[in-house]
Amino acid sequence: MKFRKIGVLTSGGDSPAMNATIKAVTCSALSRGVEVVGILGGYSGLIHENLRPLTKKDVSGIISLGGTIIYSDRCVEFKTEEGMQRAIEVCRKNQIDGIVAIGGDGTFRGATDLSIRGIPCIGLPGTIDNDITATDYTIGYDTAMNTVVKLGDQLRDTCESHARCNIIEVMGRNAGYIAIESGLALNAIGVAIEEIPFDKELLFEKMKASRAAGQRSFIVVVAEGMGAEFSEQLLKEIPEKTGIETRFVRPAHIVRGGIPTLRDRNLATMMGDKAVDMLLAGKSDLVICSRHDKVVATDIKFALILDRMYKNKLKEHDLDSFTPHQIKEMEAICEERRAYFKDIYDVMLTVGC
Numbered sequence: 530m531k532f533r534k535i536g537v538l539t540s541g542g543d544s545p546a547m548n549a550t551i552k553a554v555t556c557s558a559l560s561r562g563v564e565v566v567g568i569l570g571g572y573s574g575l576i577h578e579n580l581r582p583l584t585k586k587d588v589s590g591i592i593s594l595g596g597t598i599i600y601s602d603r604c605v606e607f608k609t610e611e612g613m614q615r616a617i618e619v620c621r622k623n624q625i626d627g628i629v630a631i632g633g634d635g636t637f638r639g640a641t642d643l644s645i646r647g648i649p650c651i652g653l654p655g656t657i658d659n660d661i662t663a664t665d666y667t668i669g670y671d672t673a674m675n676t677v678v679k680l681g682d683q684l685r686d687t688c689e690s691h692a693r694c695n696i697i698e699v700m701g702r703n704a705g706y707i708a709i710e711s712g713l714a715l716n717a718i719g720v721a722i723e724e725i726p727f728d729k730e731l732l733f734e735k736m737k738a739s740r741a742a743g744q745r746s747f748i749v750v751v752a753e754g755m756g757a758e759f760s761e762q763l764l765k766e767i768p769e770k771t772g773i774e775t776r777f778v779r780p781a782h783i784v785r786g787g788i789p790t791l792r793d794r795n796l797a798t799m800m801g802d803k804a805v806d807m808l809l810a811g812k813s814d815l816v817i818c819s820r821h822d823k824v825v826a827t828d829i830k831f832a833l834i835l836d837r838m839y840k841n842k843l844k845e846h847d848l849d850s851f852t853p854h855q856i857k858e859m860e861a862i863c864e865e866r867r868a869y870f871k872d873i874y875d876v877m878l879t880v881g882c
Contacts, residue, residue, distance in 0.1 A: 573606065657672075699751070718749060
């Protein structure tokens with residue numbers, strides 16, 4: 530199939546370096562003689578034919594911008610057959626031969642639905658949460674962590690001045706990646722994530738011992754997956770159990786924005802170019818991943834079922850279409866992820882103060 534025009538969309542929660550990804554996809558396609566159209570507002574924009582041609586001039590200055598110039602949305606209508614058929618009609622009418630879809634697992638489900646119905650799609654993992662199990666890093670994750678670290682460093686200053694503790698609750702949905710890595714970088718005395726049981730009594734004892742030894746400032750990082758009540762309860766318990774004055778901050782969507790880091794820009798650029806390569810080579814229903822510092826293509830269905838396996842959400846017959854070798858590969862990736870958490874958590878318990 531000869532590609533005349535491809536579409537690019539961003540769907541779900543925005544993340545830093547989505548614009549860098551859009552730039553990479555656009556410039557990579559245009560350099561190969563393929564037109565690019567931006568689909569405004571994710572799958573909703575596709576259904577409602579909200580399209581914008583993209584040129585090199587349109588994207589030349591966006592690599593350093595947070596957010597997404599083609600906007601994002603969560604589209605319930607696209608989950609229906611009627612909505613998908615409308616999207617396909619828009620693709621046919623506008624001669625869109627394929628789509629690069631940037632987002633998380635919901636975005637990938639939409640991409641595979643379109644691929645099955647004859648519109649080739651490639652997914653790119655754009656989410657701060659890093660909760661796409663098939664890839665080691667997602668686009669925007671590094672920037673989000675650096676935003677948390679900068680905030681934590683600034684809070685540490687005032688904690689030191691006033692001999693306080695500050696609890697920082699960070700985004701990540703049900704994944705603790707931002708919390709655990711930023712907590713380690715902040716020298717947090719405690720990090721609470723859903724993946725590993727949290728020992729409050731151990732935290733209190735460590736804080737009391739450190740205060741007795743003369744330490745004035747403390748940082749505790751909590752993943753939002755622990756639930757809002759967890760942080761608020763901890764805010765009450767720390768002063769009661771340790772006598773240490775405690776404050777609480779929830780930066781929330783601040784973590785989604787900002788200038789993308791070098792790592793995110795480069796990852797977005799490499800992944801965006803790879804996505805165009807795959808699409809123009811006739812490939813479809815793939816997600817571009819970073820595995821052991823290599824950019825590789827993975828079957829979207831494999832990635833989605835791997836996610837369910839890791840998150841203990843497998844349904845009956847989910848594994849029926851996979852070979853024993855593929856299942857073993859999934860299990861190995863899941864084990865690698867769990868070991869990653871444990872290694873960082875163990876180090877944090879030893880050195881955090």
